Amino acid sequence: MIRVEELTKNFGSRRAIDNLSFEARQGEILGFLGPNGAGKTTTMRILTGYMPPSSGTATIAGYDVVADSLNVRKRVGYLPETVPLYTDMTVFDYLKFMSDLRHLPNAEDAVAETLEQVGLIDRAEGYIGNLSKGMRQRVGLAQALLHKPEVLILDEPTIGLDPAQIIEVRNVIREVGQERTVLLSTHILSEAQQLCDRILIINKGKIVVEDTPENLQSRLTGAERVQLRVRGETADLVQKISQMKGIQTVQGISEGLLEFQFAPGNDLRPEVARLVIQSNSDLLEMRSINLSLEEIFLQLTRDEAELAGEGE
Ligand SMILES: Nc1ncnc2c1ncn2[C@@H]1O[C@H](COP(=O)(O)OP(=O)(O)OP(=O)(O)O)[C@@H](O)[C@H]1O
Numbered sequence: 001m002i003r004v005e006e007l008t009k010n011f012g013s014r015r016a017i018d019n020l021s022f023e024a025r026q027g028e029i030l031g032f033l034g035p036n037g038a039g040k041t042t043t044m045r046i047l048t049g050y051m052p053p054s055s056g057t058a059t060i061a062g063y064d065v066v067a068d069s070l071n072v073r074k075r076v077g078y079l080p081e082t083v084p085l086y087t088d089m090t091v092f093d094y095l096k097f098m099s100d101l102r103h104l105p106n107a108e109d110a111v112a113e114t115l116e117q118v119g120l121i122d123r124a125e126g127y128i129g130n131l132s133k134g135m136r137q138r139v140g141l142a143q144a145l146l147h148k149p150e151v152l153i154l155d156e157p158t159i160g161l162d163p164a165q166i167i168e169v170r171n172v173i174r175e176v177g178q179e180r181t182v183l184l185s186t187h188i189l190s191e192a193q194q195l196c197d198r199i200l201i202i203n204k205g206k207i208v209v210e211d212t213p214e215n216l217q218s219r220l221t222g223a224e225r226v227q228l229r230v231r232g233e234t235a236d237l238v239q240k241i242s243q244m245k246g247i248q249t250v251q252g253i254s255e256g257l258l259e260f261q262f263a264p265g266n267d268l269r270p271e272v273a274r275l276v277i278q279s280n281s282d283l284l285e286m287r288s289i290n291l292s293l294e295e296i297f298l299q300l301t302r303d304e305a306e307l308a309g310e311g312e
């Protein structure tokens with residue numbers, strides 16, 4: 001369980017996070033999204049006890065991250081943006097060393113178990129310096145899991161990995177996230193969509209939106225978008241569709257392809273289909289287009305920026 005209440009962090013006169021409040025429950029993977037400089041890493045550093053907030057509170061498994069940081073560190077596993085790995089140590093020795101730092105009883109068992117979890121058993125005796133980026137990322141994940149923490153905080157866990165490794169690391173996260181609370185930051189919206197139960201988007205230190213991936217997609221579009229493929233010219237059709245009642249926009253995209261929008265709840269597809277046929281055009285295809293999460297994200301963060309700009 002992670003609970004954040006009115007958390008604010010200032011660096012000098014710069015406000016990195018601004019009055020953030022959110023929660024993540026056990027068994028939940030919460031995606032933390034936002035553009036560069038949004039405040040994701042700052043929030044994570046506060047949650048893991050690496051630095052104090054300027055104001056507000058945060059608890060991990062019920063322990064205050066400032067007042068009870070020792071208890072917090074026992075219960076949280078942290079994969080930082082860049083993991084400080086010792087390249088001249090073997091994977092096993094490094095994890096053993098990290099276990100000893102944490103004063104874990106049965107350190108060797110803990111290491112063996114964790115190696116298994118992240119799929120590194122056959123690399124245990126290899127030097128970290130010789131590992132690929134994806135394998136190093138797994139070592140980072142392993143050190144975060146050694147002490148079986150209730151809460152996992154993963155700062156861009158798949159950054160810089162190739163597609164195959166991304167899938168493998170995601171599988172590990174899904175697996176280890178089942179009974180924990182996971183806060184995961186990413187720039188990849190499809191990743192959040194695949195992995196997360198809920199998504200929190202922040203921009204300039206403020207929460208812009210918080211919802212399930214499914215709801216995010218549908219609730220933010222504000223319009224139904226439909227693409228229409230016909231044989232031949234579209235200019236005439238565009239003209240006719242634009243005159244229909246309830247059509248918000250219509251435009252030709254390329255030869256034979258056009259797109260129109262209407263308000264949700266006022267489905268104009270049948271009328272448009274009739275019109276196409278009455279115009280003696282051949283209707284080849286009609287399909288709804290959902291706004292991609294990327295588009296939603298840009299829309300949200302752009303609107304925010306514009307709002308902020310207006311206030312200045
Ligand atoms: N130690 C620091 N001292 C001064 N400013 C800082 C410090 N750490 C972060 N900041 C500032 O706080 C803001 C938030 O940074 P943060 O690293 O949390 O963003 P982020 O969302 O993790 O971005 P990215 O996606 O690039 O990793 C930025 O404006 C950054 O310059």
Ligand SMILES: [Mg+2]
Nearest residue numbers: 040041042081
């Ligand atoms: Mg960051």
